[in-house]
Amino acid sequence: MADVERQFVNARRADPTGPGRDLRYIPSSVSDGEILTADEIDRYNRQGFLEPRQVLPASDAVDLRGYFDDLLEQVLAADDNRNSYSINTYHVICERLHDLVTDPRITALAADLLGDEIVCWGSHLFAKLPNDGKEVPFHQDAVYWPMTPSRSVSVWLAIDDVDEGNAAMRFIPGSHLDGALHHHLRDLDGSRVLGQEVDSQELEGRPQYMNAMPAGYASLHSDMLLHGSAANTSMRRRAGLTLRYVGADVRLLDGYDYWRKSAVHVRGGDPSDFWYNRRRPDGEHPEKMAQLWGEFDGQPMDD
Secondary structure, X not given: OOHHHHHHHXXXXXXXOOOOOOOOOOOOOOOOOOOOOHHHHHHHHHHOEEEEEEXXXXXXXXXXXXXXXXXXXXXXXXXXXXOOOOOEOHHHOEHHHHHHHOOHHHHHHHHHHHOOEEEEEEEEEEEEOXXXXXEEEEEOHHHHOOEEOOOEEEEEEEOOOEOHHXXXXXXXXXXXXXXXXXXXXOOOOOOEOOOEEEOHHHOOOOOOEXXXXXXXXXXXXXXXXXEEEOOOOOOOOEEEEEEEEEEOOOEEOOOOHHHHHHOEEEEOOOOOOOOOOOOOOOOEOHHHHXXXXXXXXXXXXXX
């Protein structure tokens, strides 16, 4: 694991809410989008997410599931430390994933909330295998990310049908308006993905939205929204691809330059050229990520 990643994790241990960042929700200023209506944008601003909507037709969803079946099989069969959560930023080495992060059916949704000058800086497959046993603790993404201000939209694309039975993600509506909430550290002991969890009192008495959806549908949520998911104790897989879009004016904290190297310009891109613009890879090369693993996929960092 890179020294800079260890540095960031240690800084979170000192202050899990993240020093040096503007962690306030910045409402979308788009009045009426290409796909989203003014009412939908207003609802996103109020609740911090938008409910699932169909992005891919059923035939495309079936084809995409087959692609991820093969990719996941390759990663799990490799003789290294990767697991079912390790397919992180693979759009830089897999052309099919690069095509997804630049797909107009997806990028139009992000642009309708962030404006046209955006980049996709990350992609992550969360694949809960049957009887997986790992929960994703409730957390705010912005607390994990060394970015300021907090102006990211995550598109969560269902690869499998997702419901309560196979541990669909849950949202806490309106929690994005609470600012940076205190998180505490948890051991990565095999029972959870992510080593940070919001304090339990932040969840008490608050309604939860079950983000269930068929394959090919996608939801959108703010980086400030509290969300998490239970362990998958069913015999069905639950895989979803998170695509992370950010306004091009967002910046990284000093010392975290490597976070921008996975970025891809979409829509109007980044006129300032702060964010890299990774070209479309030639073919599928998951083997190039053999050494990329760590806290983001539920495994302790190497010391």
